Amino acid sequence: MAQFFNKKEDIVQEAINGVVAASGGKLTRLDGYPFVRVVVRSDWDQSKVAIVSGGGSGHEPAHAGFVGSGLLTAAVCGDVFASPSVDAVLAGIQAVTGKAGCLLVVKNYTGDRLNFGLAAARAREMGLRVNMVIVQDDIALPDLAQPRGLVGTLFVHKIAGAVAEAGGDLEDVTNAAQRAAQGAISIGMSLSSCTVPGSDREDRIAEGDIEMGLGIHGESGAEQIAFKDAKKAVADAASKLEPHLTADNYCVLLNNLGGTTALEMSVLTQELQKSSIGDRITHIVGPAPLMTALDMHGVCISVYPVDETDLPLLQAEVAVSSWPDMQEIVPTALLPLPEHSNSVRILASSHDGHARIIRECCDALIDAEADLNALDSKSGDGDTGATVATAARALLDRLDKLPQADLIQLFPAIGHELTQTMGGSFGVILAIFFSAAGEACSSGRTPIAALQFGLQRIKEVGGANLGDRTMIDALEPALEVLEQGLEDAASLARKGAEDTAFMLKAKAGRAAYVNAAQLKGNTDPGAEAVARVFERLARSNAQVS
Numbered sequence: 001m002a003q004f005f006n007k008k009e010d011i012v013q014e015a016i017n018g019v020v021a022a023s024g025g026k027l028t029r030l031d032g033y034p035f036v037r038v039v040v041r042s043d044w045d046q047s048k049v050a051i052v053s054g055g056g057s058g059h060e061p062a063h064a065g066f067v068g069s070g071l072l073t074a075a076v077c078g079d080v081f082a083s084p085s086v087d088a089v090l091a092g093i094q095a096v097t098g099k100a101g102c103l104l105v106v107k108n109y110t111g112d113r114l115n116f117g118l119a120a121a122r123a124r125e126m127g128l129r130v131n132m133v134i135v136q137d138d139i140a141l142p143d144l145a146q147p148r149g150l151v152g153t154l155f156v157h158k159i160a161g162a163v164a165e166a167g168g169d170l171e172d173v174t175n176a177a178q179r180a181a182q183g184a185i186s187i188g189m190s191l192s193s194c195t196v197p198g199s200d201r202e203d204r205i206a207e208g209d210i211e212m213g214l215g216i217h218g219e220s221g222a223e224q225i226a227f228k229d230a231k232k233a234v235a236d237a238a239s240k241l242e243p244h245l246t247a248d249n250y251c252v253l254l255n256n257l258g259g260t261t262a263l264e265m266s267v268l269t270q271e272l273q274k275s276s277i278g279d280r281i282t283h284i285v286g287p288a289p290l291m292t293a294l295d296m297h298g299v300c301i302s303v304y305p306v307d308e309t310d311l312p313l314l315q316a317e318v319a320v321s322s323w324p325d326m327q328e329i330v331p332t333a334l335l336p337l338p339e340h341s342n343s344v345r346i347l348a349s350s351h352d353g354h355a356r357i358i359r360e361c362c363d364a365l366i367d368a369e370a371d372l373n374a375l376d377s378k379s380g381d382g383d384t385g386a387t388v389a390t391a392a393r394a395l396l397d398r399l400d401k402l403p404q405a406d407l408i409q410l411f412p413a414i415g416h417e418l419t420q421t422m423g424g425s426f427g428v429i430l431a432i433f434f435s436a437a438g439e440a441c442s443s444g445r446t447p448i449a450a451l452q453f454g455l456q457r458i459k460e461v462g463g464a465n466l467g468d469r470t471m472i473d474a475l476e477p478a479l480e481v482l483e484q485g486l487e488d489a490a491s492l493a494r495k496g497a498e499d500t501a502f503m504l505k506a507k508a509g510r511a512a513y514v515n516a517a518q519l520k521g522n523t524d525p526g527a528e529a530v531a532r533v534f535e536r537l538a539r540s541n542a543q544v545s
Contacts, residue, residue: 001195008198012057012077013037019064026319027067030091037077037084038092039064044073046098049164049173053105053157054089055112056081058196059216061322062154062291070318071161073102080196080294081217083111089119093130101129101170103177105156107149108136109217129170133160133177137184137302139244140213140222148215151255151291152184152302155314158323162313176313183304187213187240189233190257190298194218197294212236216257216293216300230264234271237301242277247305251283251314251326255300258292268299273329282306283314285326346413351404357537358399358414362392364536365529375525384426384525391422407447411438411454425462426526429471433458448482455479469503471526478534490531490538497531500524 005011013033020027020039030038044050054063054076063075076092078084093102102123106116113134120130137152138144160177168176189212195201196218205211205224210233214221227233252272256265265287272278283306291300306314314326365372365388372385395417402417403409415434418427436457440450455476464470466477478493501523 001201003195003197005197010034011197012079015057015060016064016077027064030095032088032091035085036088036091038074038088038095039067039077040074040092040095041067041069041072043069044096046096047100048167049100049170050074050093050096050098050102051105051157051160051164051173052076052089052092052096052102053153054078054084054092054116055107055109056083056217058194058294059291061289065322066154066157066320068318068320070165070316071157071320071323073164083109083115086115086118086122089116090122093119093123093128094126097123097128097130099129101131103160103164103170103173104130104132105153105160105177106132106134107153108134108146109149112149131170131174133174133181135181135184137181137186138188138213138215139185139240140187150186150188150216150302151253151300152181152186152304154253154255154285154290155184155251155302155304156180158316158318159310159313161318162316165316180304180310183310184302185241185244185304186300186302187237188215188221188257188298188300189237190214190221190293190296191227192259192297194258194294194296211298213240214298216291218293218296230267231271231274234268234275234301238272238275238277241301241303245277245280245303247307248280249282249306250277250280250303251285251306252281253285253290253302253304254287255291255302256287256289257296257298257300258289259295259297260299262287265299272301277303281329283311283326283328285314286324288324290322290324346403346409348401349403349405350400354404354407354410355399356540358402358404359396360536360540361533362396364532365389365392368529368532372525372529375523375528378522384529387422387426388529391418391427394421407450408438408441411435411441411450426471429458429462432461448479451482452479467503469500469524469527471524471530473497473500473503473524474527474530474534478530486534486538486541490534493531493534497523497527500527 016029016037016039020029026042028040028042030036050073052074053072056078058080063072064077066072067075073096074092076084076089104116104120106112116132120132123130135149135153135156136147138148138150156177159180160173163176164173189210191205191210193202193204208227209224210227211221211224213223254269269287369385369389373382376382376384398417402413411434415431419431433454437450437454440453445453459465459472464472466472474493474496477496478489481488481492
């Protein structure tokens with residue numbers, strides 16, 4: 001997979017340059033590339049306890065992205081997923097440590113412990129006051145003697161950083177960090193491994209599985225199990241965390257491991273709130289990418305007990321844009337849906353023929369969902385099938401509430417339902433179509449003539465015409481012969497839809513922004529939807545008059 005970097009040997013130092021350049025002068029770096037890669041606060045005057053952390057790169061924004069007032073004083077960056085050298089850590093310590101001393105926050109990986117530990121020893125030999133706290137918050141393997149340090153490390157950064165910023169001495173800062181390290185627990189899970197720059201992605205996790213209890217370096221997790229959905233994944237993670245929860249109130253840090261979309265993270269947030277530990281989670285940091293594993297499609301859930309001592313420290317402001325403020329978890333607030341000022345109450349009525357036509361149309365769109373999504377992915381955003389199927393299901397649910405017997409009311413009622421349930425332009429177009437058809441019926445036109453009037457209205461409003469590679473290419477020829485019967489209409493709708501596959505320039509809709517090579521051979525999804533509807537009606541022998 002192509003990636004935006006130059007040479008893999010230079011990716012870390014070039015990325016650091018980018019971070020420093022975009023900081024507005026708040027950050028600087030030590031000279032010493034390529035062996036010393038240390039990011040430092042520009043405003044640091046050594047009057048307070050310095051907090052230094054770091055490790056392998058590939059976890060951005062950790063650690064360089066958290067250098068600033070209230071968090072880290074300096075971050076020491078190694079190669080991707082590799083500990084920085086002893087000399088690099090020592091340089092970072094020397095650059096920021098004054099009489100108040102320095103605290104090293106280290107994740108429990110062998111390379112980090114050894115390199116940071118030896119650097120601390122050498123710094124002490126130089127007369128510097130240096131303490132070190134090891135974080136081992138991973139609970140994936142409960143019998144492991146040396147658990148890994150994961151995203152819970154960020155709780156340590158935040159709490160120790162707040163104490164240091166407030167003027168606490170080295171003992172105070174160290175005690176706070178140790179308390180945070182002992183209280184934080186984490187569990188990671190992912191649907192994929194990650195792509196190390198310059199290497200192929202390791203397909204370790206089988207399609208349809210999720211790996212539970214994995215770290216932040218692409219290493220294997222504790223187990224792979226079948227993936228069902230977000231709810232089950234969060235429930236499994238919560239069941240791992242629950243036995244370790246001994247307090248009443250917790251803050252959760254919901255961390256994106258790099259490749260999970262913001263939409264997915266919000267769903268996971270909801271599921272966490274509804275999970276078996278949700279009633280004990282009172283505050284949240286995120287959801288956000290805070291300590292990633294390059295592009296891993298996963299999350300890490302870290303929790304920390306909050307009390308009157310640590311809550312103010314977690315809430316303390318920081319001058320770091322990468323750090324999201326901690327928020328209180330609150331129930332979802334609801335406002336009553338406002339009544340439409342121009343809405344007209346309609347009385348439901350039944351009509352077997354009209355109801356049957358609606359059901360057949362809706363079933364056709366529901367059955368076509370996957371095919372329409374696939375077509376739309378060639379020229380749009382891949383959601384046409386889902387959009388029309390969702391609206392069709394909603395319309396079926398509301399069918400007995402519609403004025404089925406009166407087309408003057410039924411057509412606008414269908415349009416109104418579609419505007420409520422169908423997103424994007426498709427819903428608006430159909431709403432205009434049916435509203436105009438109802439208007440035509442009220443003036444005495446036949447149902448078929450009313451539908452033809454609706455077509456003219458959407459052409460006027462939408463600006464699309466026959467040959468513009470839209471639903472009109474199937475709808476217009478079908479409506480022109482509808483009086484001759486549904487078989488003729490279905491045949492021309494199918495031909496119109498298939499003709500769009502050879503129209504290499506769309507003049508309306510999202511496909512207008514797509515090049516000819518992507519359009520060639522692919523039927524317009526809107527036209528395909530129309531063709532599917534007419535074909536279903538023809539097979540069902542429905543009566544349209």
